[in-house]
Amino acid sequence: MSPIVLLRNRRARELAYQVICVAAVIAVGWYLLSNALANLAKQDIATGFGYLGREAGFVISETPIAYEPSDSYARALLVGLLNTVKVALLAIVFSTVIGTLVGIARLSSNPLLSRLMLFYVEALRNVPLLLYLFLWYSVIIFTLPPVRQAITLLPGVYVSNSGLVVPAVIWNSGFWVAVAAVAIGIAAAVIWFKVVRHRRITTGKALPAWPVALALLVLPIVVAALLFDISGEVDWPILGKFRLTGGAHLKPEFVALLVGLTLSASANVAEIVRSGILAIRKGQREAAKSLGLSDGQAMRLVILPQALRVIVPPLTNVYVTTFKNSSLAIAIGYPDLVMVSNTIMNQTGQAIEPIALFMLTYLILSLATSAVMNWYNGHVALRERQS
Known part of the structure; x- marks a missing residue:
């Protein structure tokens, strides 16, 4: 098939335009990447992701997981x-x-x-x-006032210019079991609400929604507490003369x-x-x-x-x-x-x-x-x- 016949074909033209655009993007990207690598090499600057395994050596003020400056x-x-x-x-x-x-x-x-x-x-x-x-x-x-003059919003909840301090739960054992029980309870409650809604739409009769849903929400937690070793305690903030101790500190x-x-x-x-x-x-x-x-x-x-x-x-x-x-x-x-x-x-x-x-x-x-x-x-x- 001659090129002229192909150019007259709409599908062929659309495919050709797409190929040209993709090739142009790849060519520009390759030019920029090769130029950047060449300039970095001239300045003797290291490249690659090998640095990810090296020691970080700096402190992060707020860490949701365990972290030390000696980590990577x-x-x-x-x-x-x-x-x-x-x-x-x-x-x-x-x-x-x-x-x-x-x-x-x-x-x-x-x-x-x-x-x-x-x-x-x-x-x-x-x-x-x-x-x-x-x-x-x-x-x-x-x-906001300094820590020693922190405002009490609720029992155990303090706010000051150092942030917000709230009670924290410290788990001794069974944390993931408790999380699984809560997830199962929520799923059971959601399913029950769907059953109630479907029954109301199809028959016009209403089933008790909230009482049963609350029971389904609480039941897995009670069963997990009886069958597994789940223990924890609430760490309440204590306002001293100069600082707040305990609880979870949400920084400014x-x-x-x-x-x-x-x-x-x-x-x-x-x-x-x-x-x-x-x-x-x-x-x-x-x-x-x-x-x-x-x-x-x-x-x-x-x-x-x-x-x-x-x-x-x-x-x-x-x-x-x-x-x-x-x-x-x-x-x-x-x-x-x-x-x-x-x-x-x-x-x-x-x-x-x-x-x-x-x-x-x-x-x-x-x-x-x-x-x-x-x-x-x-x-x-x-x-x-x-x-």
């Missing part, structure tokens, strides 16, 4: 990654709850409440997150970052929830009222389940952005993945490899978040019944 750079990066995931996941959970409540309150018939929520949303959406991080960090450091950097990420994301979540509720026709609310449902029941059982198909897709972008915005932690000294990577770059003199690693990590986190949200979006999507 790879473990230091793992600590930074876990810090990033920890603060981002907590911010996602808190921002979803707060944003949902604010979004519903934005539609309140009470003008004072709706305007206050409007101010909340606009104030947080139109100021850069970095400035708010500086604000919350400054509030904690310069406004972590608290400021968590508050900043949560409030910033919650404003976006609120607008997404509000738009999703407004996308549902008013007839749905009227139909719910005609069935005798209260406003709260109508919102929880009728409006929000239908609004999810509108809410979930843009909510995915908020969650992905929260993971990426956590990289601003370096501005206030929280030891996340970026800060640990920068420390490694300064010590090893290698920049390309650490940057490539945390870029790849953020890419994986974003793709994993999108995959989970796309699965959930498919779960809540409306489906046509096949006759």
Whole structure:
């Protein structure tokens, strides 16, 4: 077949364009990589990932797993990654709850409440997150009292310019057994709620939901406590004359970052929830009222389940952005993945490899978040019944 005939074939042209584009990308990437390696070799700078096995030699102020300066750079990066995931996941959970409540309150018939929520949303959406991080960090450091004058928020919960101190659970044995029992209880409760919902839809008869669900939640924990050796104790903070001892210490950097990420994301979540509720026709609310449902029941059982198909897709972008915005932690000294990577770059003199690693990590986190949200979006999507 002649080249002229191939060019007239639409499928052949589309394939040729794709091959040319891929070849161009590979060629540019190869040129940049070879040029970078040549320049690094001229300056006698080491390349490769062999540095990951060497001793880190620096301290990380907040470590969710055991870490010592004598550990490797790879473990230091793992600590930074876990810090990033920890603060981002907590911010996602808190921002979803707060944003949902604010979004519903934005539609309140009470003008004072709706305007206050409007101010909340606009104030947080139109100021850069970095400035708010500086604000919350400054509030904690310069406004709150010193440790010896810590404010008691709740019994065993103290806040001061050194952060937040809360009671901690110290497990002597059976930690993973307890975790498995809680997971089994939660799964059993969720399954029971689905059974109740299916029974109500198919027969119109309601089964007891919450009492049975609570029993299913507690029963595996009780059985595990009777069959296995599970022991632990609560480590309560004690306020002394000069310092706080015991408990879990949440440092100012972590608290400021968590508050900043949560409030910033919650404003976006609120607008997404509000738009999703407004996308549902008013007839749905009227139909719910005609069935005798209260406003709260109508919102929880009728409006929000239908609004999810509108809410979930843009909510995915908020969650992905929260993971990426956590990289601003370096501005206030929280030891996340970026800060640990920068420390490694300064010590090893290698920049390309650490940057490539945390870029790849953020890419994986974003793709994993999108995959989970796309699965959930498919779960809540409306489906046509096949006759």
